[in-house]
Amino acid sequence: MEAAKYKRVMLKLSGEALAADKGYGIDFDIASEIALQIKKLVEMGVEVGAVVGGGNIWRGRQGEDMDRTTADYMGMLATCINALALQDSLESAGVHTRVQTAIEMKEIAEPYIRRRAMRHLEKGRVVIFAAGTGNPYFSTDTTAALRAAEIEADVILLAKKVDGVYDKDPYKYNDAVKFNNLSYFDVIEKGLQVMDTTATSLCMDNDIPILVFGLDKPENIIKAVKGEKIGTLVSKVSCNK
Template sequence: MATKYKRVLIKLSGEALAGEDKFGVNPEMTAKTAAQVKEIHDQGVQIAIVVGGGNFFRGRTGKNIDRATADYMGMLATVMNALALQDSLLSIGCDAKVMTAIEIRDMAEGYSRRKALDYLDDNKVVIFGGGTGSPFFSTDTTAALRAAEMNAEVILLAKSIDAVYSEDPNVNPDAERYEELTYMDIVEKELRVMDLTAATLCKDNDIQLYVFAMAEEGNLMKVINGENVGTLIH
């Protein structure tokens, strides 16, 4: 069966690797995530991944810490998650490379667009850690930037809820569920899907965004096969 997408960028939150622990890396959740990634990799899909670091540290919430310093600490958290995910993928026979925007020679390769593209062409999963390498930018922006650089067809935005809603469905059960939106809708409806810098990058580079719940087993494969399990933004 032919897949809908040939090259994707998956944006994973740090919380997705923490699971119910809320903090740190939960081995079971990380293994489940790796298994879903390998499943679509085995179908010939080229995969890049950007990981967040909220399960260890959030730059914007660092009290009594300079914002830039706090952001650098957050970048280090994303590297820890990238390394954990890489090991989980390697343990199940899925070749993966970690590339970081901040130089950590003994742990990962420094980011190089050309080298990353070569790895994707060689069917290796490329995991990007370290954000953009600069403070004041979110991992949402990193995902949009790397998706543009990697010529990805779509950003698969893994969330804790299954789609984009008009309000938090956990607070308002009557919140409207959207199956399709435009980037202008995000701005006009003030939907907190991703930050405006990231949304603008996606819009300007004609990159689609698909929001779905990766925690539900098999959902990633369903998205790749074109099934409607979330919200498409274009």
């Protein structure tokens, strides 16, 4: 099997990726496909951490009058549902998996403990980090950046609906241009929708590259880890279309 470019990765999946065309809830066929690709990574010797969003179940302040903190905690619980679903798909595929939550719920998952997470990764177990950072006002993008820094991941694999980063919305504009490479500063200065500013700054401060690619084909996860030309790489390099 072809060698991997990265030894330890943080896979960031949106909640919408698990919903697929349903738009809401969990499409277990898609979850199983993603699980099989993660299994291939583990077989390649790659250590895999993962963060899953919760947008397929609860997205932000859906109630206009809802308190922001309450809404954010509801979103954290949604990520736990997705994490357990992905864990089930992974274990059905024969992959040893642990879910660690930033908010303690010991009956269903381990509490997040960095040293324990590192040990799981070293033993070849996939670790899914759920419940965000455990604090309101922080996104799952920031969670992915924070946990990636803590576990010393080589890269964040940011799986999205689009196949990279564009200068404008490719679904709305036919003349949208895709970037091959971007610097962290480019992303912040141009206001590009890669990760939120807090997450991007955290990656910049810790020199963690972000590889943005489309999840329309689950095998793109393998291509990304092998270092194939795919998506948009955000790192220290200058803007390059």
